[in-house]
Amino acid sequence: MARVLIIEDDRVTADEICAELQRYGLDTEWVGDGATGLERARGGFYDAITLDRMLPGMDGLTVVTRLREYGVQTPVLMISALSDADERVRGLRAGGDDYLTKPFNPDEMAARIEVLLRRHAGASRPMMLRVGDLQLDLIDRTAKRGDTLLDLLPTEFRLLEFLMRHSGRVLTRTMIFEAVWGYHFDPGTNVIEVHIGRLRRKLDPPEREPLIHTVRGVGYVLEAR
Amino acid sequence: MKLGELSRISTVRLLPVYGILFVLWSVLLIGWVQYDTKRYLSGVVDEILRQRMHYLSNIDRDHLPEVIAQTGALDLRVLQGLFDQQGRKIAGNIERIPEGVLIDGVVHSLPGGAQQMGAKEPVRARGLAKGIGNGEVLILARATSVVDQVNSIIYRSLFWGLTLTIIPGLIGGLWLARGPLRRIRAIESAAQPIMRGDLHQRLPMSGRRDELDMLAGIVNSMLDEIERLMSEVKGVCDSIAHDLRTPLTRLRSQLHRMHREANDGAHAGVVEQAILDVDSLLDRFRALLRISELEDMHRRAGFTEVRLASTLDHVREIYTPLAEDKHIAFTFEIAPDVPTVRGDPNLLLEAVSNIVDNAIKFTPANGSIRLRLIKDADAGARIDVIDSGPGIQNSEREAVLQRFYRGTCSNKDVSGSGLGLSIVAAIVKLHGFRLQIVDHPGGGAWLSLLCGPNAGQLRSAS
Numbered sequence: 001m002a003r004v005l006i007i008e009d010d011r012v013t014a015d016e017i018c019a020e021l022q023r024y025g026l027d028t029e030w031v032g033d034g035a036t037g038l039e040r041a042r043g044g045f046y047d048a049i050t051l052d053r054m055l056p057g058m059d060g061l062t063v064v065t066r067l068r069e070y071g072v073q074t075p076v077l078m079i080s081a082l083s084d085a086d087e088r089v090r091g092l093r094a095g096g097d098d099y100l101t102k103p104f105n106p107d108e109m110a111a112r113i114e115v116l117l118r119r120h121a122g123a124s125r126p127m128m129l130r131v132g133d134l135q136l137d138l139i140d141r142t143a144k145r146g147d148t149l150l151d152l153l154p155t156e157f158r159l160l161e162f163l164m165r166h167s168g169r170v171l172t173r174t175m176i177f178e179a180v181w182g183y184h185f186d187p188g189t190n191v192i193e194v195h196i197g198r199l200r201r202k203l204d205p206p207e208r209e210p211l212i213h214t215v216r217g218v219g220y221v222l223e224a225r
Numbered sequence: 226m227k228l229g230e231l232s233r234i235s236t237v238r239l240l241p242v243y244g245i246l247f248v249l250w251s252v253l254l255i256g257w258v259q260y261d262t263k264r265y266l267s268g269v270v271d272e273i274l275r276q277r278m279h280y281l282s283n284i285d286r287d288h289l290p291e292v293i294a295q296t297g298a299l300d301l302r303v304l305q306g307l308f309d310q311q312g313r314k315i316a317g318n319i320e321r322i323p324e325g326v327l328i329d330g331v332v333h334s335l336p337g338g339a340q341q342m343g344a345k346e347p348v349r350a351r352g353l354a355k356g357i358g359n360g361e362v363l364i365l366a367r368a369t370s371v372v373d374q375v376n377s378i379i380y381r382s383l384f385w386g387l388t389l390t391i392i393p394g395l396i397g398g399l400w401l402a403r404g405p406l407r408r409i410r411a412i413e414s415a416a417q418p419i420m421r422g423d424l425h426q427r428l429p430m431s432g433r434r435d436e437l438d439m440l441a442g443i444v445n446s447m448l449d450e451i452e453r454l455m456s457e458v459k460g461v462c463d464s465i466a467h468d469l470r471t472p473l474t475r476l477r478s479q480l481h482r483m484h485r486e487a488n489d490g491a492h493a494g495v496v497e498q499a500i501l502d503v504d505s506l507l508d509r510f511r512a513l514l515r516i517s518e519l520e521d522m523h524r525r526a527g528f529t530e531v532r533l534a535s536t537l538d539h540v541r542e543i544y545t546p547l548a549e550d551k552h553i554a555f556t557f558e559i560a561p562d563v564p565t566v567r568g569d570p571n572l573l574l575e576a577v578s579n580i581v582d583n584a585i586k587f588t589p590a591n592g593s594i595r596l597r598l599i600k601d602a603d604a605g606a607r608i609d610v611i612d613s614g615p616g617i618q619n620s621e622r623e624a625v626l627q628r629f630y631r632g633t634c635s636n637k638d639v640s641g642s643g644l645g646l647s648i649v650a651a652i653v654k655l656h657g658f659r660l661q662i663v664d665h666p667g668g669g670a671w672l673s674l675l676c677g678p679n680a681g682q683l684r685s686a687s
Binding site: 016020081085102103104105106107155181183184185186187190191194195197198216217218 | 467470471473474475477478481484497500501504508511512515539542543544546547550569571574575578582
């Protein structure tokens with residue numbers, strides 16, 4: 001079972017994170033300050049860390065910087081009340097793997113942790129992705145459902161690649177927008193829905209088992225059920 | 226510096242008043258000096274004449290012509306003459322009895338002057354006449370040319386003195402007035418960003434502690450207070466938005482959990498609707514905090530040269546499917562020679578996205594939206610978003626940029642926080658660009674983003 005270290009000084013938030021991750025079947029461990037967190041992270045065997053940006057004593061940025069200096073490569077999700085774009089860049093430069101703004105949607109947080117766990121586990125990036133009878137060739141840049149070649153636009157290809165790399169995981173709209181387009185803002189009412197809808201029409205013809213599933217109120221998941 | 230402008234400065238306006246006072250005072254002073262000098266010099270002349278008369282009066286009549294000849298040779302400036310009853314000259318160097326002379330033994334100014342023997346005409350003079358018996362008259366006179374010369378010296382010095390004082394004075398005054406004007410200019414240019422809403426700026430102080438510094442100091446303390454109050458108000462708004470977001474997020478996850486566990490179809494629908502409502506609330510708070518965050522940002526070193534064409538390319542890529550789903554014709558024009566602009570590429574994309582998102586929301590099915598990038602003579606670059614929707618009423622144009630405003634003809638089905646254009650406005654302000662809203666002649670709204678270093682200062686053309 002994957003173990004996640006939660007470094008968070010606020011008890012309520014920490015409880016929330018623990019509860020949500022446990023619901024996803026993850027083992028959690030909580031520490032309330034940066035110094036202890038750093039010590040545990042160095043010594044323990046964790047698969048992922050959630051790290052509050054602002055901690056008493058040693059702050060989150062220092063923790064993650066030190067951690068990387070010690071050569072610990074455990075993926076870190078930075079959680080911060082500071083949503084400024086500069087803050088995000090600073091957090092990621094210091095060695096964070098992803099950045100989430102408080103208050104966050106627990107589903108979103110869990111989805112991001114899952115992605116981090118997955119990325120960490122399969123460090124190699126395969127050039128051929130397969131989910132059920134769906135195939136994505138990243139060298140030829142072609143997509144096939146069974147024997148049918150799918151005619152995808154570049155954006156749709158990128159979107160599909162992202163969904164397939166994280167198949168079986170719930171991906172939120174914000175995560176998709178950030179990963180596929182590289183921007184960090186609310187893209188408006190239903191941008192992602194429409195893009196997913198188009199991809200879905202090409203990917204899941206009526207006669208086939210659908211691969212893209214909507215998780216209501218959270219996001220999307222691509223998997224063969 | 227224009228002359229008209231200089232003339233409005235108080236220092237310059239005081240110059241003529243000061244000049245007139247100066248001239249009056251000089252004239253008064255010199256006048257008094259002249260009067261006194263003249264009186265003194267006349268007194269000296271009179272005294273000489275009186276003494277000479279006293280001396281001659283005591284001379285025996287028989288020797289008088291002889292003495293007159295002698296004293297006449299002694300002092301050529303004093304004219305002397307002895308005349309008989311008929312006015313014929315007996316002795317002396319006066320041609321004839323001066324006109325209008327009073328024979329009273331007192332010195333007077335001679336109205337007709339006195340003519341020296343051999344001279345062509347009389348000269349201005351003072352004189353006295355005294356009868357010495359037998360109808361004979363002894364007349365003494367002395368030309369007042371010394372007094373006149375001193376007078377003219379005084380007049381000349383008054384003229385040159387005034388000319389040489391007033392002309393450099395005026396020039397110096399104008400020159401001095403430029404100093405404060407230059408500082409007012411500096412204050413004016415420092416006040417420009419404050420008037421545009423950047424309350425962090427302060428007016429410059431010269432450190433001389435003069436009246437301009439005092440004024441700037443007063444304004445600066447006022448700005449401190451305004452900034453403090455503004456940040457307090459903003460802080461309260463932000464913390465409300467922030468504080469409410471946390472319980473709302475919890476509420477949402479609880480609802481979500483309920484929804485997952487609810488098997489009852491009817492309840493599931495209610496919970497789902499509740500989740501959507503919470504989501505839209507959270508969206509609003511997010512947008513509010515985003516605006517507040519944008520308003521807090523300053524122009525930073527992080528700005529780079531942005532190729533707007535590529536920004537628009539991304540917008541097209543993101544929004545084309547949305548337009549197509551609504552059967553809206555989304556056309557796209559990019560002029561080839563549009564210069565790059567300084568800005569934050571992410572924020573500019575966010576701004577254009579919001580405008581396009583709005584356009585798609587308000588344009589009915591089968592309508593059209595034009596996204597266009599052109600060169601603007603004044604601003605540098607201009608992005609136009611022209612739609613075939615209902616347009617934005619003249620009276621609503623200011624309001625749509627304010628938080629939470631949604632047009633009166635807003636369709637209840639059109640979702641949104643009503644904060645999209647406020648976010649655009651905040652981004653535009655941060656960059657010093659300008660957002661212009663007009664009606665397209667063919668109907669529909671026409672939003673222009675004037676991007677360029679001076680766009681913010683351009684006057685609205687609409």
